[in-house]
Amino acid sequence: MKSFPIxxxxxxxxxxxxxxxxxxxxxxxxxxxxxxxxxxxxxxxQTMAFxxxxxxxxxxFTLKQANLFKSVLPQAGFVPISKLEPETxxxxxxxxxxxxxxxxxxxxxxxxxxxxxxxxxxxxISKLAGPLLYISFTHADENRFSGGNFTPGIGLKPxxxxxxxxxxxxxxxxxxxxxxxxAAFDMLTLIDRENLNIPxxxxxxxxxxxxxxxxxxxxxxxxxxxxxxxxIGINFLKKxxxxxxxEVLLEHILYGxxxxxxxxxxxxxxxxxxxVVGDSYFHAEHRNAAKYQEILRSLERxxxxxxxxxxxxxxxxxxxxxxWPKM
Numbered sequence: 001m002k003s004f005p006i007x008x009x010x011x012x013x014x015x016x017x018x019x020x021x022x023x024x025x026x027x028x029x030x031x032x033x034x035x036x037x038x039x040x041x042x043x044x045x046q047t048m049a050f051x052x053x054x055x056x057x058x059x060x061f062t063l064k065q066a067n068l069f070k071s072v073l074p075q076a077g078f079v080p081i082s083k084l085e086p087e088t089x090x091x092x093x094x095x096x097x098x099x100x101x102x103x104x105x106x107x108x109x110x111x112x113x114x115x116x117x118x119x120x121x122x123x124x125i126s127k128l129a130g131p132l133l134y135i136s137f138t139h140a141d142e143n144r145f146s147g148g149n150f151t152p153g154i155g156l157k158p159x160x161x162x163x164x165x166x167x168x169x170x171x172x173x174x175x176x177x178x179x180x181x182x183a184a185f186d187m188l189t190l191i192d193r194e195n196l197n198i199p200x201x202x203x204x205x206x207x208x209x210x211x212x213x214x215x216x217x218x219x220x221x222x223x224x225x226x227x228x229x230x231x232i233g234i235n236f237l238k239k240x241x242x243x244x245x246x247e248v249l250l251e252h253i254l255y256g257x258x259x260x261x262x263x264x265x266x267x268x269x270x271x272x273x274x275x276v277v278g279d280s281y282f283h284a285e286h287r288n289a290a291k292y293q294e295i296l297r298s299l300e301r302x303x304x305x306x307x308x309x310x311x312x313x314x315x316x317x318x319x320x321x322x323x324w325p326k327m
Contacts, residue, residue, distance in 0.1 A: 001300050004312035005044040005091040006292045008033075009133070009233035010101070010177075010204035012271035014065035015051040017072065020272060025076040032236075032270030032288035035077060035096070040290035044091050044313070045081060047133055047203070048073070049103040050125070051271075054111065054143040059121060062107030066128040069100055080130050083171075083324035086317055100129035101175070101203065104139040105163060111144050115159050119166060131324065134201055136175035137163065137183070146187075147180035149214045156186035168196040171323055173230070177205045177267075181218060188224055199323055200224070201231040204267030206240050206252045207259075215240050219259070226260045231319050233267020234311075236286040246283035250298060257307050265316045266292065 011033040017023050020030070028034045038046060050065040052058040074080065078098040081090070090097060102108065102125070109118035126132060137160055138148035145163055147154025156164070164187060167174065174191075176184045191198055202225060208216040217225075217232065225232055234253055235241070242248035256264040270289065273280055280287055286295070296308050 001297050003042045003293055004296055004308060006042055006266060006289075007045040007313045007316035008043055008289070009047045009201070009231065009265055009267035009316065010049050010103075010235075010269050011046060012049060012051050012103075012269070013046075014048045014068050014073075016272045017068050018061060018064045025073065025078075028288070029273075031272050032268070032282065034288070037289040038096060041288075041292035043096065043289055043292065045097040045099060045316070046078070047099050047101050047267075049101045049203070050107060051103040051139070052107040053139060054104065054106040054141060056110065058104070058106040059108065059110050059113075059117070062102065063121070063125065066100070066125045069098070069129045073098060083131050084326075086320040086324060091313060091317070099131065099133045100125075101133045102135045103175070104143070104178070105135060105137045105145050106139075106143045108163075109144070109159075115162060118163060132172045133323075134173035134175040134203055135167065136178050136203070137187075138178050140178060142180075146183035148178050148183075149180060152180045152214060153182055154180055155182035156190065160187075161190060164190055164198065165194070165196065167198050173199040173201045173323060175201055175203045176217075176221065176225070177202045177215070177233075181221070184221055199230055199319070200228045201233070201319070202267075203231070203233045204235040204269040205232060206235050207255050210252050210255050211240065211242050211248060213240055222260055226263050229319070229322070230263055231265050231315060232256060232260055232263045233265045236268040236270070236282055238281065238283045238286075241283065241286070246285045249283075249286060249295070253295075253299065253311065254302065257303055257311070261307065261310065262315055262318075264311050266311070
């Protein structure tokens with residue numbers, strides 16, 4: 001089987017570099033999206049999600065990652081993508097592209113700050129990092145904007161409503177991966193009621209029908225993302241695949257190809273490992289980005305080459321072309 005170019009919707013490389021002293025993008029034993037792993041897996045576009053917990057200092061930590069994105073990662077060999085790139089056949093070029101995203105809007109505005117700070121920092125981060133692929137409003141816990149997947153009954157809050165309205169027409173997608181179900185449905189309802197122009201994705205989420213975890217998508221949200229022509233990035237974290245059965249990752253992919261064939265992509269969610277031998281957040285079969293081609297080969301007898309192309313990059317390219325249309 002040929003090697004497919006890969007677009008991945010989510011990793012925490014910038015958070016790793018910002019958090020861990022003396023870390024580099026070449027640390028193959030500490031993070032699955034280190035540059036050698038990405039190159040071995042034929043990754044052509046890697047999304048760098050600026051993650052922060054909801055705590056004092058979250059805005060400064062996100063800004064630190066934006067600066068690393070601008071200064072350190074290009075020196076290491078990453079090429080920032082432009083809004084014109086999806087129209088130029090960039091996957092055929094021998095380059096490792098990157099695009100920025102925000103994982104947790106607490107990185108825009110802390111809990112005790114005026115909401116106006118969120119809009120100011122969004123502009124500042126966009127100037128540093130270029131076009132943003134998406135914003136998620138929370139991480140696992142609730143914040144001033146909405147409930148997270150650890151707080152299932154908490155929906156969208158008033159500040160979240162204002163932030164959502166501000167994204168209309170900005171060519172930045174809304175990421176539902178860490179929202180509570182209640183918040184996700186509240187967001188979709190507001191988008192529809194006020195006719196907001198906001199694409200919707202789940203950048204690193206699996207399927208609750210395959211493995212029942214609050215971080216995985218219920219079928220109702222899967223179908224909402226499909227209806228809105230969004231993306232769903234398959235997550236490699238074993239907690240969301242299945243804690244003891246690595247082969248269940250293929251079940252998630254096959255379910256996605258059946259129920260969301262034009263939305264399915266990769267969103268592996270690689271972040272720093274503990275450094276303890278034998279102790280990983282990922283199954284060995286999915287532990288780093290070098291595994292992408294092996295995973296695709298394991299599917300080739302069950303699905304078509306076209307399906308593999310759409311999963312590996314085609315659906316994501318089509319989404320980017322729609323998100324950033326030619327002006």
